[in-house]
Amino acid sequence: MQFSEVIGQQDVKERLLRQVQENRVPHAMLFTGPEGCGKLAMAVAFANYLLCQNPHDGDSCGTCPACRQIAKMGHPDLHFSFPFIKKSTGTTTCENYISDWKQFISNGYYFGLSDWLEAIGSDNKSAIITEAEGDNIIDKLSIASYSGGYKVMIIWLPERMHDAAANNLLKMLEEPAAKTVFILVSNDTTPILSTILSRTQHMEFQRLSADDIARALQERNGLDRNMAVQVARTAGGSYLNALRYININNESDSYFDEFVNLMRKAYSRDVQGLQQWADDVTKWGRDKQKSFLSYCQNMLRENFIYNFHLPELNYMTDKESDFAKKFSRFINERNIVEFTEAFSRAQRDVEQNVNSKTIFFDFALKTIILIRK
Numbered sequence: 001m002q003f004s005e006v007i008g009q010q011d012v013k014e015r016l017l018r019q020v021q022e023n024r025v026p027h028a029m030l031f032t033g034p035e036g037c038g039k040l041a042m043a044v045a046f047a048n049y050l051l052c053q054n055p056h057d058g059d060s061c062g063t064c065p066a067c068r069q070i071a072k073m074g075h076p077d078l079h080f081s082f083p084f085i086k087k088s089t090g091t092t093t094c095e096n097y098i099s100d101w102k103q104f105i106s107n108g109y110y111f112g113l114s115d116w117l118e119a120i121g122s123d124n125k126s127a128i129i130t131e132a133e134g135d136n137i138i139d140k141l142s143i144a145s146y147s148g149g150y151k152v153m154i155i156w157l158p159e160r161m162h163d164a165a166a167n168n169l170l171k172m173l174e175e176p177a178a179k180t181v182f183i184l185v186s187n188d189t190t191p192i193l194s195t196i197l198s199r200t201q202h203m204e205f206q207r208l209s210a211d212d213i214a215r216a217l218q219e220r221n222g223l224d225r226n227m228a229v230q231v232a233r234t235a236g237g238s239y240l241n242a243l244r245y246i247n248i249n250n251e252s253d254s255y256f257d258e259f260v261n262l263m264r265k266a267y268s269r270d271v272q273g274l275q276q277w278a279d280d281v282t283k284w285g286r287d288k289q290k291s292f293l294s295y296c297q298n299m300l301r302e303n304f305i306y307n308f309h310l311p312e313l314n315y316m317t318d319k320e321s322d323f324a325k326k327f328s329r330f331i332n333e334r335n336i337v338e339f340t341e342a343f344s345r346a347q348r349d350v351e352q353n354v355n356s357k358t359i360f361f362d363f364a365l366k367t368i369i370l371i372r373k
């Protein structure tokens, strides 16, 4: 995993490289920022850089034995700790899931907790880093470095640590061992012990630019430029959102169809139909609901712009453009702000776990009024 494989985040890359050059790699770092902006990818790339036997030109070489071992997730000095579901009997540590984990991350480093839990056959949101895993981390790091260089422990989502595990971690951070580097990768630092926060060097990741996402979608996912730019604009700075969007639109129930359904039913004041629509959308997982709402906001914006006849500013697929020919006149100066607000409020409510049936039905009803403004 080379730095060149991490999307965007150039300033973070440069900061990390400078620390190595100046020989001041901190023993504990905390990568923070929104989901899907590449924190885990960067953590692995940095670990790879520290372990590479022949780093040059600001990147790991990609070909030395260490780089090859990391590519196969088999480097003995690179360790991972991550949330999982406790087994019903015996102690559970990451070792119980390590082969699933290696298999899972071999598909790429842009994923969310819900993707990982799905991969291990669970939608149980109570996944944690157990007390036993805290001991496991100590055990793993007490063994001497295999290669005589760095040992790196990447802890994905430390906010999910059991208190006892967190206290163990704190002890290790208080008495740092030489050439051992902890990289904590967190979406939300609120639940993390303040004593842990104060002992880590923070690296804040920003949302990715739409340009970086669009480029990645063309290079890695084979999208044409128009589609890539359009998807990137709906992604809210998260490559993960963009990937979810592409995957979902390969399914039969595309966001586009559901957006059209909503608008048609609202226009014809079909309250029963809207109730059914809300029931259907509610069956989706919360991540999918969120990314759908983000898609809807983008469609509103594109349809609003469509009215100005400036095709160079419009990014829509052929299907969407076709729909906009008739639909765009319903999105105008009188309702665009309220419309967008209603969708973004719904998105916030979904994030905060408000009952999604109520959320979707409420704004479906609101759409009846807004669409006639």
Ligand SMILES: [Zn+2]
Pocket (backbone or CB within 6 Å): 051, 052, 053, 054, 055, 060, 061, 062, 063, 064, 065, 066, 067, 068
């Ligand atoms: Zn190398």
